[in-house]
Each structure stands twice: as structure tokens, then as C-alpha cells.
Amino acid sequence: MTRAEMLAWAYLSRVVEPPCAELAALVQSDGPVEAAARIRSGAVGQALRKRSEARRDIDCGAADLDILARLGGRLVVPGEDEWPDAAFTAPVNADPDKREWLAPLALWAVGPVQLADVTWRSCAIVGTRASTGYGDRVTADIATGLVERDMAVVSGAAYGIDGAAHRAVLASDGVTVAVLAGGIDVPYPSGHSALLNRIATQGLVVSEYPPGLRPARHRFLTRNRIVAALGAATVVVEAGLRSGAASTAAWAEALNRPVCAVPGPVTSSSSNGCHALIRAGATLVTRAQEVVELAGRIGEYADEAPRPTSVLDGLTEREALVFEALPGRGARSVEQLAVAAGLPPVQVLGPLATLELAGLVTRSDGRWKLARPVGR
């Protein structure tokens, strides 16, 4: 990405309040630099001119990028390796009655985890800020169980269920992603500053909003669509009847992703929303394994997109077996791979060498892992 492109993305992510279909279409057709120039000069359609009018003269892209650099962050934009294409592609046969999905324009990101890796195998866990001890415990149980099954956990960093989910993942050295409803330099809620710092250090903090922007009510709802999109499934652990978690669940449904809800006592108002979701068709789940069974189906959606010819197509059967035996994240010993591939250890070494030469796997401390995740 050139400096001009970065500045253009920064400008574009502030000039219009997302999501904006007209802006997405313009960037798609003209590219970010030209799109930014046209908006700046007012040479765009009436709808977009109106939506960009108030902010088109604000150009703090350079300052925003400085803030991002100080945080050690980066811009994640379409076309780059880190952009989670499959996660952000709306279902082809979308029900017209469902809400219209629009991918974020670009994401401001801070953290060592690559976004595209996360969305490969992940789950959103959301719920009420007013969680009970029961809800917190079940959240921690499920989040920990997901980490054990190599799943990342996406949430919104709010008090209550969100926080319990992030904390449980960090405690078990898993990968967690916080999607903010304001700038990534604006810790919100402020009581979660330390938690957000830890997520930015171990996992990933992302936002479609430029630095400095404060969260606002409509931004939480808009943000929820990204939480849903980054999860292969969405789990609502506790929610009142009018909870923001219901909006995340609705987005998951609009994206044809499984919606799961955890039941609780019918006497608990914190579980009312979950029961309403289940009555409306969400799947009742009681533990991580049941979530994984549903989330695992995300592969079906990936399959709907045209698949590029892959270097994998050239592998021998045994090489493919060994490659498939490698987990999405994390390393394995030759012995472990042999067990997973169902081959004697000696038959694993040759394929590993080939795969290493092909740049598909890497070795570290005698253990093997994927060079980078692929959408297999």
C-alpha cells in the first residue's frame, strides 16, 4: 500500500458515517485515491455528496495515521492478505427481507494477530452488560472450550458477557478480537482500558471508525454487524429482551451464520432475550462442543465463493494428508502429525520437506505449522 493510498483510506473512513453503499461502490470502481479526490472536490452523485458534505473538508488522515503508528497498528483494507474476504462477503442468496449487509470500508487494527487468520475459525460471543454470575461463568466455560478447540473469540469489549469472554480467552492463551464502536485509540468502556490493552498486545483490536471518534448509540449497532461477520457463528450467552446482543444475532442470521443462545432460568431477566432467540429459531447450546459443531459449517459458505486454483491442487495424496493434519493455528510435532494424518512417522517427513519447499509449512523448534492459513 502506498502512502497516498493509506492517506486516502484514512480520509475515506472518516468522511462518511459507515456503512455507506454509495461510498463502497465508488471505492470499488475508482479505487481509494481517486474516490477520495472525487469526494473532496464534490464530483460525486447527489446522495454521496450529501452524506460527505459535513466532513469532506476535514483532512486529518496524516494525523490519524500517526496515531495508528504510535499504537503500533495498521490499516487493513480490501485486496490485502489480511482482509477477511470470505467473512465479509454477503451470502449470494440473501433473503431480501433480511437487513442489507455492507462490509466495512477498511479496518483500523492493533495487535499481533492477523485478521484473516482469525476469521478462518472463530466465534462471536456476545451478551448483556448486566450479566449475572451464572452468565459470566458459562461465558468463561464456553470461551475456554472454544480456545481448546482452536477457535478465536470475537466480541465487543463491553462490560458483562463481552468482557467475560475476552478475559477467559486471554487467561487460556487463546486469540480474541475486540471490535470497537469508536476509534481504536478511544478505550471504551473506560473501565476496560487495561483489558483492551491486553487484547491489543495478545490478540486484535479493530474498528471501522477513525482514531478519536467516540462511540455513540448507533455506532454500537453498526459495529455489531462486524462482530457477527467475523464469527463463523454467534453465541448469545445472556441477554435481556431489548439487548444489543439481539442485533448481533440478527446480523449473524442475515449473513446465514448459525445463531446460538445459552438458556438460563426462566425467572432471570438476563436470560429472557436468549429464550426469545431460541423460540425464534436460534439453536440452544449448553457447551463449547455444541457451538463448534455449528461454527464448523462456515466452510460451506467459503465454498460458495469461487475458489482460486491453489498450489494445494498439485500435492500428492500423502502430502495433502500431512498438510490437512496441520491445525489452523499452532505447531505440531512429527509424531502428532503422523497420528492426525494416519501415517507412520517416517512417511510424514518426506511430505513435510516438500511442503516446506513449497512455502506452505514452516518448522520451528522441531515442530511444524502452516506458513499461513489457507481457506481449505
Added chain:
Amino acid sequence: MTRAEMLAWAYLSRVVEPPCAELAALVQSDGPVEAAARIRSGAVGQALRKRSEARRDIDCGAADLDILARLGGRLVVPGEDEWPDAAFTAPVNADPDKREWLAPLALWAVGPVQLADVTWRSCAIVGTRASTGYGDRVTADIATGLVERDMAVVSGAAYGIDGAAHRAVLASDGVTVAVLAGGIDVPYPSGHSALLNRIATQGLVVSEYPPGLRPARHRFLTRNRIVAALGAATVVVEAGLRSGAASTAAWAEALNRPVCAVPGPVTSSSSNGCHALIRAGATLVTRAQEVVELAGRIGEYADEAPRPTSVLDGLTEREALVFEALPGRGARSVEQLAVAAGLPPVQVLGPLATLELAGLVTRSDGRWKLARPVGR
């Protein structure tokens, strides 16, 4: 019913362990007296001869009827007004994978309530003997709510959820039916002797087993089919994964009746069975109203059976409106009927007089009620 028929039914209900398709077919074709005579003399098919061999010489029908008379009870048999035909008729398009439904041959009954009236508008509430305080409270809430909505509650008189359901109904002067897995003169569990006495005084205690017979494990499972059949829907409040309540739910499903389950904490083993039922397709319910919405659909099943021409067919539109405004059980004032029928009170009086002359409604203390329930 003649004395000879009563003795025959008594003999038949003991001679073969129910349910028995061969016996049902024989009684259907030959009537109870001839069927009893043929079994006694061994002049029946091989299967039935084998099943009746051990008990065919036991004839304590007269003694059984004496016990029944001492309890103030009666035999309820097919063809009589009290026999709940619609409830005991298996669905026409039964799924061959579902368990085969067989109506009881006859029922031994004690209590002032007429069985056919109960099954007109009723619900089974069942659950684990090892209920929690939460389960007991929710059971009482739902049972009370069902009574408020003019529903009868059917259960199995066991400790735990069953007992909580019966007690809550009695406490709110509703109608409750206990279906026993042994003779109606054998209070089981013995700790529920007093409860069963109250049910027999205010509601109805029934059993397909003859007096003196002890409950046995297989009889509880067999009994569960009658609990399910007498309810327009079955609600499981708390159940472990291997609970008898699951068998009642399976029978309800086989009869195409709605199965409802109440969720609870996923950390409670007493709710595991409910969560499993919901995951398998049962409807999550949290309160009585949600149960009534489902149980109300029992009319659909009644509609599947050929309907005899009814005196109702001759009613004027206004008479029909007033008639439909009367509740299944209980009386209403003219003012209440006017509200329910959407007519001015003066327009209700004429139709009521006609309906009274037709023997369809009766008046008592200035309030009106159905002369007897009809399968409308």
C-alpha cells in the same frame, strides 16, 4: 353398561399386560363379553393365547369392581360419553418411525371430573423426581397459569415436578388428573397418599391397571403414553438426560402433540434433559401463555377425524357467536358473554334462550355454561 360388560372389562384389563394390539383388535371385533369368553376358553389366536395364558384363569372381576365401588369410582370404556375418543385416536398419518400408539383398553377412574371434559382442554406437565426449588417454582407458575386459562393439568403423581404440578392446580381450584402406573387403590408413591386422595376428591385419578396391581418399571413407561395422550400438549419442566419425562415427550411427539420444555441453567443436571429436548425440536417455553398457544392447536387434530353432523350446524350466526363465547369449563354472566361475542348484551339473551332450549347451555345462579363440552 350391563353388569356382564363391566365384569368382562374388569377381566380383560387384568388378563393381558397392556398395551396389547391383539386384545384391542379382538375387543373391537367381538365386544368385551365375547372377547372375555374367548380368552377364558383359549379360543383366540396364538399370540393372544400366549399373552393371556398366565392370567386367563384369574377371575377377580367381581372383587375388583367391589374395590372400585368402595372408592366411589367407575370404569370408563370406549363408546361411553366419558371416553376421550379424540385424545385416544392415533394420528391418521402417523410416521412409521414413531412408536406405535395403542389406546388403553379401559380406564379405572376415581374422581368427580369427567375424563372427556378434561381432555378437551388440558396439558401434561411432567418432569424429574429430583426437581430443584427452581423447577418446583416454575412448575407451580405454569400450572397455575394453565388453570387461569381454563386448562386441566395431567401428570403422573410422582415426587418432584409431577407432585408440584398437581399441588399447584389443587391450590388454585383447578382440575388435575393423575395417571397411575398401578391399581387406583395402590397409592404410589406412598408419600403421595394424601395428595392422591385430594386429587380423587377434586379431580380424577385414572389407571389402565386393575385394582391391587403394583407399579413396575415397565408400567411407568407404559403409563406415560396415557399422560401424553390426555394432554393437548406436554410440558417437561425439569428432566435429567435419562428421565421418564423424555418417554412422555416421545409419546406426545408420536401423537403429533406439541412438546414443550422449560430451560434452566446449563449448569443444572436437572435441566439437561429439557435442553436436549429443545435441541431435538421441542419448543422452549417460559410461561403458561406460551404453552396455551401451542396446546390450543389440539383442535386441529380433532378436525382430522370425521365430524358427525352437529346440532350446531343449525344455529344462526348470532347463536353460534354466543355459543362460541362460552368457555370450555366454567360459567359466564350475560355481560361477559356479550364482551366475548362482540355483541350488545340485549342481543345475547335471545340466542341464549334458543341454546338452552336446544339443550346446549344451562343457566345457574344467573350465569351460563355449556351443558356439556363439544368437540368444536
